[in-house]
Amino acid sequence: MFPQPFENLVNDLCRLPGIGRVQAQRLALFLFNREAVLNEELAENLIALKKIKLCANCFSLADDGLCSFCRNQNRDKTKLCLVETALDVITLEQTRGYSGLYFVLGNLIDPLAGFGPEKVRFRELKARLKDKKISEVILAFDQTLSADQTKLQLKEIIPSRIKITELAKGLPRGGDLDYIDQETLARAIEERKKI
Numbered sequence: 517m518f519p520q521p522f523e524n525l526v527n528d529l530c531r532l533p534g535i536g537r538v539q540a541q542r543l544a545l546f547l548f549n550r551e552a553v554l555n556e557e558l559a560e561n562l563i564a565l566k567k568i569k570l571c572a573n574c575f576s577l578a579d580d581g582l583c584s585f586c587r588n589q590n591r592d593k594t595k596l597c598l599v600e601t602a603l604d605v606i607t608l609e610q611t612r613g614y615s616g617l618y619f620v621l622g623n624l625i626d627p628l629a630g631f632g633p634e635k636v637r638f639r640e641l642k643a644r645l646k647d648k649k650i651s652e653v654i655l656a657f658d659q660t661l662s663a664d665q666t667k668l669q670l671k672e673i674i675p676s677r678i679k680i681t682e683l684a685k686g687l688p689r690g691g692d693l694d695y696i697d698q699e700t701l702a703r704a705i706e707e708r709k710k711i
């Protein structure tokens with residue numbers, strides 16, 4: 517119906533989460549109408565995404581090898597905060613209330629979505645917890661059934677010498693920062709409780 521490059525772009529945009537065909541067509545038309553230089557920048561940024569690696573230590577986003585947190589000598593290496601996604605790391609960093617290290621599990625156990633324990637980085641976490649400097653693991657998940665199931669599994673994996681705590685209040689879902697303000701989240705880290 518439309519020129520092939522336009523159709524191709526619509527097909528690509530349709531693959532993004534939450535974008536239907538009509539929305540994709542609207543976005544494609546918006547992109548067509550705007551300054552070409554902005555689209556060139558967007559294209560370059562998309563191509564540059566492949567340069568981003570996952571940190572070998574914690575699976576956060578990294579330029580190369582280790583992420584900026586794992587490389588930072590001033591971070592508290594006795595604390596390891598477990599989160600579901602790299603977005604959660606950004607959410608927690610914005611509170612400025614935490615100075616330890618992170619570990620990104622990638623997924624939480626969610627049988628409804630087909631995410632069993634094999635989709636969660638339990639094996640990699642076990643290896644990471646061999647680091648004798650770690651004395652506390654902080655569970656920072658949102659408050660869902662998946663989080664509860666994942667916690668049960670984690671309690672079996674985490675060696676007994678390590679204290680397990682969790683946030684006094686869960687993380688906002690899907691990076692929804694309006695749901696919980698940074699001050700509240702900082703307090704939730706501060707007032708974390710042993711489980």
Ligand SMILES: [Zn+2]
Pocket residue numbers: 571572573574575576582583584585586587
């Ligand atoms: Zn890292």
